[in-house]
Amino acid sequence: MAVEGGLKLVKYLVFFFNFIFWLCGLALIVIGVLVQISLHNTLMIKDASGSGAPILLIALGVIVFLISFFGCCGAWKENFCMITMFALLMSLIIIAEIAVTIVGYIYRGKVTDVVKDSLADMISNYNTSSPEFRDTVDKLQHDLKCCGVNSSADWRGFSPEGNTVPDSCCITVTQGCGEGTMSDASKVYQKGCQEAVEAILQENVKWIIVAALVIAVLQILGVVFACLLMRGIRSGYEVM
Structure with a gap:
């Protein structure tokens, strides 16, 4: 029993x-x-x-x-x-x-390589992509408080003068805040999004x-x- x-x-x-x-x-x-x-x-x-x-x-x-x-x-x-x-x-x-x-x-x-390549693609395709794509990139940078892949310098191809970043890189986001402020740590996040x-x-x-x-x-x-x-x-x- x-x-x-x-x-x-x-x-x-x-x-x-x-x-x-x-x-x-x-x-x-x-x-x-x-x-x-x-x-x-x-x-x-x-x-x-x-x-x-x-x-x-x-x-x-x-x-x-x-x-x-x-x-x-x-x-x-x-x-x-x-x-x-x-x-x-x-x-x-x-x-x-x-x-x-x-x-x-x-x-x-391999994870590091995949993240790095994907972020690089996002930056290189930013200007030629749809508004939805750019919104996604902007949200990622804003939420994670980062800019570019390794640093804000990754956005040097964003504009002709090479010293402008998307506004989503700004510590305080306002219209046009990223113009000419790529290396200004007081206005733009310097840490890359890969990290x-x-x-x-x-x-x-x-x-x-x-x-x-x-x-x-x-x-x-x-x-x-x-x-x-x-x-x-x-x-x-x-x-x-």
């Missing part, structure tokens, strides 16, 4: 962990979509490699979402085959997450790492409890 009660608890734990995984999968999908929108609409990153991370998040979220739903059904119905399949697939997901983390660490320098964008990305990466570690621990516990439930079902104990 004690064994039966223990297995009943394991069954509910497996169901609970799968429900958490289901929510995590849904969260990964939403985060992936938001990151994709932010990269291409806010930063206007055109490099295809810039879409790698959000697409990977969305794909991983869909997979975890489906596997977790599968595991929930298996635990609730006490189906040995479904729980075994869940444990196997979740183990593969954990291995894949470890591999992705290693690859991401190896190619972490500001990378600082935001690094801060977000810290939270992503923390979330990934928490999810990984939960996934491992879920697999362990699933294996315990599999052993109990296979041994012929009835789980109510």
Whole structure:
């Protein structure tokens, strides 16, 4: 009777962990979509490699979402085959997450190149682009309190005299405030946007790492409890 009660608890734990995984999968999908929108609409990153991370998040979220739903059904119905399949697939997901983390660490320098190239494109295309495009660039510089890629000097091709920056570079934005003030630190931000964008990305990466570690621990516990439930079902104990 004690064994039966223990297995009943394991069954509910497996169901609970799968429900958490289901929510995590849904969260990964939403985060992936938001990151994709932010990269291409806010930063206007055109490099295809810039879409790698959000697409990977969305794909991983869909997979975890489906596997977790599968595991929930298996635990609730006490189906040995479904729980075994869940444990196997979740183990593969954990291995894949470890591999992705290693690859991401190896190619972490690529982020700097993508951000730099995208910001350079935004500056070079500023004068010839649509008002919506310019508004996006202006909002980025105004919100991040930055100017150019590495410094305000990156805007030297903005006007014929080479000493004018967009008004969004100004500390206090007024009409025409950027005219002839490129190197005036009292009126124009001198810090480049690359540094500001990378600082935001690094801060977000810290939270992503923390979330990934928490999810990984939960996934491992879920697999362990699933294996315990599999052993109990296979041994012929009835789980109510």
